[in-house]
Amino acid sequence: MPALEMLPPLREVIKRYELMAKKSLGQHFLCDLNLTRRIAELAGDLSDCTVFEIGPGPGGLTRSLLHTRAKKIIAIEKDRRCLAALEELVNISENRLEVLMADALEINLADLANAPRAIVANLPYNIATPLLLNWLHHMSDFRSMTLMFQAEVADRLIAKPSNKAYGRLSVITQFCCHVKRVINIPARAFTPPPKVDSSVVHLVPRQQRQHDVPLEKLEMVTAAAFGQRRKMLRSSLQALGGEALLIRARLDPTLRAEDLSVEDFENLVRKL
Numbered sequence: 449m450p451a452l453e454m455l456p457p458l459r460e461v462i463k464r465y466e467l468m469a470k471k472s473l474g475q476h477f478l479c480d481l482n483l484t485r486r487i488a489e490l491a492g493d494l495s496d497c498t499v500f501e502i503g504p505g506p507g508g509l510t511r512s513l514l515h516t517r518a519k520k521i522i523a524i525e526k527d528r529r530c531l532a533a534l535e536e537l538v539n540i541s542e543n544r545l546e547v548l549m550a551d552a553l554e555i556n557l558a559d560l561a562n563a564p565r566a567i568v569a570n571l572p573y574n575i576a577t578p579l580l581l582n583w584l585h586h587m588s589d590f591r592s593m594t595l596m597f598q599a600e601v602a603d604r605l606i607a608k609p610s611n612k613a614y615g616r617l618s619v620i621t622q623f624c625c626h627v628k629r630v631i632n633i634p635a636r637a638f639t640p641p642p643k644v645d646s647s648v649v650h651l652v653p654r655q656q657r658q659h660d661v662p663l664e665k666l667e668m669v670t671a672a673a674f675g676q677r678r679k680m681l682r683s684s685l686q687a688l689g690g691e692a693l694l695i696r697a698r699l700d701p702t703l704r705a706e707d708l709s710v711e712d713f714e715n716l717v718r719k720l
Contacts, residue, residue: 451540452511461506462639465533469505469640473527474572476638477505478596483637484512487648490630491568491594494518498561502552502569502579506533509570514541521545522560524552552579558589567593573642577601577617584624585663593651594630602629602647614706615677616670622710623658623666625651661714669716673705680704685716693719 458479461467469475478484487509491499495517504510504523507530513521514537521544523534534547548560553575557565567590571579576597583593597605600613605621606629607613621627633646669688676684682691682701691701696719699712708716 452514455511455536455540458506458508459639461533461536465506465529467506467529467533470527472574473503474574474576475503475505475527476570476573476640476642478508478570478633478637479639480637481508481512483631483633484509485515486631487570487594487596488512488516488568490648490650491516491566492592492650494566494568497564497566497591498522500524500557500560500565500567500569502567503527503572504534504547505530505570507537509568510534510537510545513568514545518544520561522548524548524550524555526551553582556586557583558586563589564591565589566591567595569594570596573598581617581620584620587624587651587653590653592653593625594648595651596633596646596648598642599632599645599647602649605649609707609709611706616667616674619670619710619713620663620667621651623654623661623714624663625653627651658714661717665717665720666713669713669720670705673708673713677705681708688720 462477469477496519498520499513499518501510501513501521501523504525510523525547538545538547603613604615604617605627607618628650629647630650631648635641635645672688673681673684680702681694681704685693694701697715
């Protein structure tokens with residue numbers, strides 16, 4: 449799209465529209481277009497997808513998504529200050545870009561477009577985990593999600609048992625998805641730089657997910673187990689059956705939550 453090449457640098461756009469990042473909105477703008485293009489590439493083939501971007505800000509990643517063959521892009525932005533900058537992209541998008549002024553936490557994305565759908569986003573830090581947990585409940589609505597998190601959150605998403613980062617978020621995410629870290633982004637790449645580095649994670653729904661294990665019950669069991677992660681499971685799961693439940697699941701009651709695999713938690717839910 450030649451018109452994209454004529455756009456001013458992102459830092460100039462930020463200055464022109466006085467888009468000083470707001471801490472209250474978790475904003476850190478990624479201005480390196482080489483990195484945004486890499487993120488868009490890592491999302492895979494988007495040619496038949498409607499792509500949702502959450503928190504586009506001045507439109508760096510949005511530009512890179514327009515460079516892909518994405519069928520349609522819906523950018524959801526809560527900060528009204530960003531709309532004028534994004535409108536410049538709408539005008540050259542050949543009807544491929546739509547900007548929706550809304551709070552992503554309050555929207556069911558599947559209501560906005562038919563499948564196939566994908567999400568590609570540099571998520572606002574302060575709502576990244578709540579957004580993910582909400583989308584996991586509807587993971588079958590999406591072909592994939594390519595999302596940027598603080599590096600420590602990405603560590604939790606991909607962590608394995610006996611790792612200090614392994615916890616409730618690890619189990620729930622890996623129950624719903626195949627998940628891998630695809631690129632690390634240093635803090636200095638952002639405006640303003642956050643205090644920590646970031647990572648992009650690619651998530652694809654597990655087609656063979658165990659459908660006899662309701663996600664709501666898995667959330668309940670993991671909340672109890674990791675809520676008291678230093679205790680043995682016979683204590684932390686006392687309200688759910690304690691030692692008797694663990695024996696039915698053929699698990700050692702003296703284990704701790706961090707010792708169990710995703711499959712072990714699935715089995716616990718079955719034995720409730």
